[in-house]
Amino acid sequence: MKLQHVDIHNAITALSCALDLVGVDEVRHGKRVAIMANSIARHLNWPELECLSSLYAGMLHDCGVSRIHEHRRLTETLEWVGAEDHCIRGADYLSACPxxxxxxxxxRYHHTRWEKLLESPVDHRVRLRANLLYLADRIDMLQVPFLNSDRILTEYPAIIAQIKTLSGVLFAPELVDAFAEIADVEAFWLAMEPEYLDEDLRNIGSHIPATLLDIPALKELAWLFSRVVDAKSPYTDEHSQRVAQIARQLAMDFGIKGYELEQVEIAGLLHDIGKLRVSEDIIDKPGSLTQNERSTMHRHSYDTFRILQRVFNDSKIPVWAGFHHETLIGDGYPFKNDNKELDLECRIIAVADIFQALAQDRPYRHTMSLEYIINDLQSRVASGHLDAKVVAKLAENAELYYRLAMA
Structure with missing residues (x-):
């Protein structure tokens, strides 16, 4: 079985960038939580693996959040009703990804009070790591109003004082004490500025060797983030997974096999990862989009391309996923590439995406019949937007593809 060198550190950092898109107005939350959690863990002389675990858990701790309205609540108050929902979702996503x-x-427990955690049947080290995430997460909520301004230098003592009042209640006393010790200097807070944050993450990653992952492991990573993307709206539930199944079957019908076939499926799973940036108000809008809303929607494929370049830098996956809204006559987006620059795999994913979207209920229309969808695809072939051979191949076995789209 073919293995791929994957820089896990860069992969998790890139996936954190995807989660950052949910914030729209306030990004890098996951990275700040990661750096703070890692700093506190190292100050406490935790084993190296636990320090790295805190770093990566920090970057991914909000993987259960894909809706912008839910993300905004994360930066408004220390506690709120329903905070545990995204913890449970995120834990479920991660537990299914070996x-x-x-x-x-x-x-799972990164929004659970320390006093409640002490009563839970959870391993003590897990308690501490979960509570460390909670602590770093809430510290970031308190510093957000002062980010990227010198005001943080006058405000941080009040943040430390407020956290200390919650010792033994929300947070473990030993974690609060460690935070208070390392945060009582300006450097701790100035390191949260974007350029320094990214530089520090790169420096940490430079000492971590690349890991070999097999194809099933790569697909599990892709599956994880397809679930996060598709959870943005009930109208896009399982869209990415079904596009991946349709694209895989089409690729097989064209004789594509082996590692290339697996990459087609992964690209299908990840083709909409850039949509995390798009508000659910736009995705769920029942009427036509305004010009500004359409512009926001159009950028998602570029964000997909750039994020996937960081994870799969020696693969065609970023191209095949990021070009799924390009057309053969060059009037698509985001690059306006034409047929000379579109691999067969790009054309396959473009057809799979439109086919599945038309078969799925959307806020502005009901699911379309198979006959309607085939006619629609053929009209797009006639206008020069879709590949005639790919659409013809799908039409040969249309019932099978319709079942894949609806299953």
Missing amino acids: PLAHLSAEI
């Missing part, structure tokens, strides 16, 4: 399953328990 390369990252070891992070699921601490994600």
Whole structure:
């Protein structure tokens, strides 16, 4: 079985960038939580693996959040009703992804009070790691109003004082004490500025060797983030997974096999990862989009391309996923590439995406019949937007593809 060198550190950092898109107005929350949690863990002389676990859990701790309205609540108050919902979702996502399953328990409890955690049947080290995430997460909520301004230098003592009042209640006393010791200097807070944050993450990653992952592990990572993307709206539930199944079957019908076939499926799973940036108000809008809303929607494929370049830098996956809204006559987006620049795999994913979207209920229309969908695809062939051979191949076995789209 073919293995791929994957820089897990860069992969998790890139996936954190995808989660950052949910914030829209306030990004890098996951990275700040990661750096703060890692700093506190190192100050407490935790084992190296636990320090790295805190770093990666920090970057992924909000993987259960894909809706912008829910993300905004994360930066408004220390506690709120329903905070545990995204913890449970995130833990479920991670537990189903073996390369990252070891992070699921601490994600599950990262909004649980320390006093309640002490009563839970959870391993003590898991308690501490989960509570460390909670602590770093809430510290970031308190510093957000002062980010990227010198006001943080006058406000941070009040943040430390407020956290200290919650010792033994929300947070473990030993974690609060460690935070208070390392945060009582300006450097701790100035390191949260974007350029320094990214530089520090790169420096940490430079000492971590690349990991070999097999194809099933790569697909599990892709599956994890397809679930996060598709959870943005009830109208896009399982869209990415079904597009991936349709694209895989089409690729097989064209004789594509082996590693290339697996990459087609992964690209299908991840083709909409950039949509995390798009508000659910736009995705769920029952009427036509305004010009500004359409512009926001159009950028998602570019964000997909750039994020996937960081994870799969020696693969065609970023191209095949990021070009799924390009057309053969060059009037698509985001690059306006034409047929000379579109691999067969790009054309396959473009057809699979439209086919599945038309077969799925959307806020502005009901699911379309198979006959309607085939006619629609053929009209797009006639206008020069879709590949005639790919649409013809799908039409040969249309009932099978319709079942894949609807299953």
